[in-house]
Amino acid sequence: MSMNRREFLQVLAVAAGGGMALHTDWAQAGKAADTLYRFPRSGNVSLLHITDCHAQLLPIHFREPNVNLGIGSMQGQVPHLVGEHLLKAFRIKAGSAEAHAFTYLDFEQAARTYGKVGGFAHLATLVKQIKASRPGALLLDGGDTWQGSGTALWTKAQDMVEACKLLGVDVMTLHWEATYGEERVKEIEEKDFAGKIDIVAQNVKTTDFGDPVFKPYVIKPINGIPVAIVGQAFPYTPIANPRWQVPNWSFGIQDENMQAVVDEARGKGAQVVVVLSHNGMDVDLKMASRVRGIDAIFGGHTHDGVPQPVVVKNPGGQTLVTNAGSNGKYLGVMDFEVKNGKVAGYRYKLLPVFANLLPADPEMQALIDRVRVPYLDKLSEKLAVTEGLLYRRGNFNGTFDQVICDALLQVKGADIAFSPGFRWGTSLLPGDTITMEHLLDQTAITYPWTTLTEMKGEMLKTILEDVCDNLFNPDPYYQQGGDMVRVGGLQYSCDPAAGMGQRIQNMMLKGRPIDPDKVYKVAGWAPVSEEARGAGAPIWEVVAEYLRGIGTVRPVQLNMPALKGVAGNPGIVI
Amino acid sequence: MIKQRREVLKTGGGLGVLGLLAAAGVIKPELALAAWNEGAFKAGTLEKSLAALGAGKPATSGDISINAPDIAENGAVVPIGVSTTLPKVESISILIEKNPDALAATFKLPEGTEANVQTRCKMGQTSNVYALVKADGKFLMAMKEVKVTLGGCGG
Numbered sequence: 001m002s003m004n005r006r007e008f009l010q011v012l013a014v015a016a017g018g019g020m021a022l023h024t025d026w027a028q029a030g031k032a033a034d035t036l037y038r039f040p041r042s043g044n045v046s047l048l049h050i051t052d053c054h055a056q057l058l059p060i061h062f063r064e065p066n067v068n069l070g071i072g073s074m075q076g077q078v079p080h081l082v083g084e085h086l087l088k089a090f091r092i093k094a095g096s097a098e099a100h101a102f103t104y105l106d107f108e109q110a111a112r113t114y115g116k117v118g119g120f121a122h123l124a125t126l127v128k129q130i131k132a133s134r135p136g137a138l139l140l141d142g143g144d145t146w147q148g149s150g151t152a153l154w155t156k157a158q159d160m161v162e163a164c165k166l167l168g169v170d171v172m173t174l175h176w177e178a179t180y181g182e183e184r185v186k187e188i189e190e191k192d193f194a195g196k197i198d199i200v201a202q203n204v205k206t207t208d209f210g211d212p213v214f215k216p217y218v219i220k221p222i223n224g225i226p227v228a229i230v231g232q233a234f235p236y237t238p239i240a241n242p243r244w245q246v247p248n249w250s251f252g253i254q255d256e257n258m259q260a261v262v263d264e265a266r267g268k269g270a271q272v273v274v275v276l277s278h279n280g281m282d283v284d285l286k287m288a289s290r291v292r293g294i295d296a297i298f299g300g301h302t303h304d305g306v307p308q309p310v311v312v313k314n315p316g317g318q319t320l321v322t323n324a325g326s327n328g329k330y331l332g333v334m335d336f337e338v339k340n341g342k343v344a345g346y347r348y349k350l351l352p353v354f355a356n357l358l359p360a361d362p363e364m365q366a367l368i369d370r371v372r373v374p375y376l377d378k379l380s381e382k383l384a385v386t387e388g389l390l391y392r393r394g395n396f397n398g399t400f401d402q403v404i405c406d407a408l409l410q411v412k413g414a415d416i417a418f419s420p421g422f423r424w425g426t427s428l429l430p431g432d433t434i435t436m437e438h439l440l441d442q443t444a445i446t447y448p449w450t451t452l453t454e455m456k457g458e459m460l461k462t463i464l465e466d467v468c469d470n471l472f473n474p475d476p477y478y479q480q481g482g483d484m485v486r487v488g489g490l491q492y493s494c495d496p497a498a499g500m501g502q503r504i505q506n507m508m509l510k511g512r513p514i515d516p517d518k519v520y521k522v523a524g525w526a527p528v529s530e531e532a533r534g535a536g537a538p539i540w541e542v543v544a545e546y547l548r549g550i551g552t553v554r555p556v557q558l559n560m561p562a563l564k565g566v567a568g569n570p571g572i573v574i
Numbered sequence: 575m576i577k578q579r580r581e582v583l584k585t586g587g588g589l590g591v592l593g594l595l596a597a598a599g600v601i602k603p604e605l606a607l608a609a610w611n612e613g614a615f616k617a618g619t620l621e622k623s624l625a626a627l628g629a630g631k632p633a634t635s636g637d638i639s640i641n642a643p644d645i646a647e648n649g650a651v652v653p654i655g656v657s658t659t660l661p662k663v664e665s666i667s668i669l670i671e672k673n674p675d676a677l678a679a680t681f682k683l684p685e686g687t688e689a690n691v692q693t694r695c696k697m698g699q700t701s702n703v704y705a706l707v708k709a710d711g712k713f714l715m716a717m718k719e720v721k722v723t724l725g726g727c728g729g
Contacts, residue, residue: 211578238647239725248580250653252643420726466724477644478721500700528726 042335042347045222046137049332051300051324054148054424057368059116059355061427062327063391066104069571071496072474079281079304085570090307101352118328121360136222138170142300143278147176150440159371161192171198175234175278179446200231202261207250216261228270232277236480244530262293271341281323282476292316295343299323303423379437383547388555392425396484399556405488407546412452414523416490421483443540450525450536458516464504472496495564623676629713638716640705649722655692660709663689672701
């Protein structure tokens with residue numbers, strides 16, 4: 001299916017007038033649609049970018065965070081702006097469709113007004129429309145595409161592989177993909193993707209000799225102009241995820257190698273050099289300040305929906321840094337004006353994918369329906385009804401994580417529960433039924449085992465300090481991405497700007513201080529050590545048991561640490 | 575197709591290739607026989623190790639680069655490389671401040687050798703890693719922090 005612009009606007013008008021939403025504010029949304037997707041082509045080289053969709057083939061809700069702190073030099077800087085601070089910085093009108101797409105503000109009401117976001121069938125329609133007006137445009141996928149749903153887990157990512165091929169992805173890089181193991185990744189690269197999708201990663205080498213595992217970059221002509229796309233996989237994959245899944249691969253940041261690769265691509269005639277990155281935005285910003293000759297870094301990992309690129313100056317000129325959010329919510333569109341062999345100008349827009357404004361592409365919808373058929377019974381099992389809003393994203397906790405911690409405490413009989421600070425996981429509105437599919441959206445990983453460990457109080461402190469440093473180290477290269485580990489039972493205070501070992505204080509359990517020498521029973525899941533392989537029941541079984549038992553999830557009280565030193569920080573609104 | 579040396583070794587039958595490398599002079603057994611400074615390797619703290627090497631308190635040099643990860647993927651085998659553009663390099667040592675014995679490796683470089691070495695070190699915790707270079711009779715140093723973390727919770 002290919003539409004010209006006029007047909008596309010007609011479809012939008014039909015969608016807007018067709019009563020597809022339940023709310024009376026829909027007329028307003030319909031009007032917004034026309035301006036939302038009005039982005040005429042400029043320049044002669046266009047690149048489209050998706051990232052971190054976390055295998056969400058269907059439209060979903062995803063609440064952006066109200067806590068995304070920037071510490072030290074990152075305080076008050078993009079992407080560490082939330083809510084109205086973000087709207088102000090990017091001049092987005094409060095209450096608009098875009099305000100809903102980019103912030104948590106008035107989330108429940110806005111979600112009911114504007115409907116669900118993302119979904120590959122709706123994304124496919126938008127990609128086709130944008131490509132129709134931009135001949136030669138390439139579609140880049142920043143990774144975290146194969147993980148995050150029940151069907152992706154059960155098909156070992158085959159559903160996402162097929163969907164990406166049909167969507168027309170040209171180049172991709174990796175993070176969670178690696179959790180299917182080296183063999184599976186290589187199988188997909190060499191069989192399914194052969195001649196269709198290139199996997200690029202300049203920073204993945206063998207652990208023995210340091211030989212490349214993937215192509216470091218590809219050069220593709222767009223309208224006769226050679227464009228290099230360099231890959232940067234998530235540098236801390238074997239640390240944040242189990243090393244035993246990629247025992248022969250080494251990752252890391254490797255600025256010197258990045259510089260050598262960029263220089264080599266320029267030497268081979270590339271007039272535009274971009275990096276497809278899974279670094280996370282703070283790391284991308286630092287890298288952009290150090291490596292010369294990159295026109296743009298298309299970033300992901302930290303799930304920041306950043307409406308406009310950050311311009312970073314460096315000794316070679318300047319580099320644009322973007323981040324295209326998560327869960328299929330957005331399509332990034334970059335138009336470069338290339339003149340006399342180099343980039344002379346650009347226009348960028350991060351387009352939100354509103355499912356109600358973009359009709360489903362029939363071919364993609366058919367593919368999605370087909371891959372789901374064998375699993376529909378399992379996916380649609382009703383576990384409980386939620387009375388409050390359930391979401392995950394935020395530096396310290398999310399309501400869905402709190403439910404997971406509550407389930408761990410109860411089912412495992414623990415004093416304290418830990419749940420990893422993942423940034424994926426969709427949102428549910430008050431009154432929604434929690435199905436097994438929704439639960440898997442929060443938990444579907446290849447190392448889902450639950451653990452119950454006896455731990456001394458001092459070890460609890462060590463763990464919290466370690467994770468907190470991975471989040472708030474003043475040097476982004478020492479950060480690991482992800483958010484703070486979520487805790488159940490335990491209370492603490494946190495001073496993000498303090499040094500390592502000093503951030504976590506006042507640890508309490510049931511009104512009593514944690515004793516460094518006392519042993520506590522701690523439940524958790526997603527262990528990265530090889531010894532913990534196959535430990536306890538998968539987390540979704542534990543949470544499902546809990547949810548079936550309670551039937552109704554009452555509005556959740558978030559267990560948040562008492563925060564110090566964050567007053568006036570525009571990365572937090574509580 | 576990306577060629578990897580691990581595949582060559584597998585298909586070539588490990589030992590045979592290593593034998594060839596030895597025969598070609600790439601691996602020289604006599605290099606392993608350089609004098610072993612046991613005192614320095616068991617000196618304990620960074621200060622004592624530097625003293626045992628006769629380095630005292632070396633000045634920092636911008637001509638020494640440490641090639642090591644910002645965060646170690648595996649604390650048991652952290653790849654640490656040191657290279658320098660300094661002339662007349664006699665030795666390169668790697669010291670890890672927080673290890674029980676700071677000195678992890680010393681390389682004696684015969685005259686005319688490219689000053690670029692790499693090894694793997696064990697690190698139990700986050701630490702500053704020092705590269706100590708003796709060049710033209712003088713000791714100089716560079717430092718980089720390598721973080722060792724518990725892992726997990728990412729993404």
